Amino acid sequence: MQLTSSGSPATPTQTTGTPTPPTPVVAQLSEAQEHGKSLFTNNCAQCHAITDEVLVGPGLKGVRERTPGDEWLKKWIRNSSALVAAGDPYAVQVFNKFQKIPMSSFTSLSDADLNDLLDYIGTAK
Numbered sequence: 001m002q003l004t005s006s007g008s009p010a011t012p013t014q015t016t017g018t019p020t021p022p023t024p025v026v027a028q029l030s031e032a033q034e035h036g037k038s039l040f041t042n043n044c045a046q047c048h049a050i051t052d053e054v055l056v057g058p059g060l061k062g063v064r065e066r067t068p069g070d071e072w073l074k075k076w077i078r079n080s081s082a083l084v085a086a087g088d089p090y091a092v093q094v095f096n097k098f099q100k101i102p103m104s105s106f107t108s109l110s111d112a113d114l115n116d117l118l119d120y121i122g123t124a125k
């Protein structure tokens with residue numbers, strides 16, 4: 001005695017021939033770096049590149065290594081003229097090197113903003 005043979009034997013699964021491509025391994029920016037990127041684009045990009053290229057100001061590639069450090073960078077970005085006026089040796093040197101063009105002050109950027117910004121600048125290859 002046979003049971004109702006309703007189901008046909010396993011229908012071959014249709015293959016479309018296009019395997020799903022592997023996710024490309026591109027250098028993805030973290031959320032913080034994306035935030036830094038938008039801060040950079042909105043505030044700094046008219047005068048700076050994150051490469052070696054000099055625009056109005058120096059290219060910022062490697063800036064964390066050549067300047068006195070993050071605390072210095074934060075002071076500089078918030079108010080570079082104050083550092084120059086105070087006679088900070090590195091500030092005076094970079095100011096003189098760039099024809100004494102004063103950089104804008106960004107007093108409204110928080111510590112977190114500046115960390116994200118510096119992290120983004122650090123992604124430059």
Ligand code: HEC
Nearest residue numbers: 043044047056057058063094095098100101102103104106
């Ligand atoms: C109006 C143009 C201008 C804008 C906008 C500007 N900068 Fe600058 N920046 C300069 C110039 C010019 C210098 C060179 C020093 C000087 O002349 O004061 C400089 C120098 C610097 C330095 C020191 C670089 C080194 O080689 O030691 C850093 C760091 C820096 N800028 C970061 C920033 C960041 C971050 C922003 C955005 C939040 C920004 N700048 C926006 C013009 C600008």
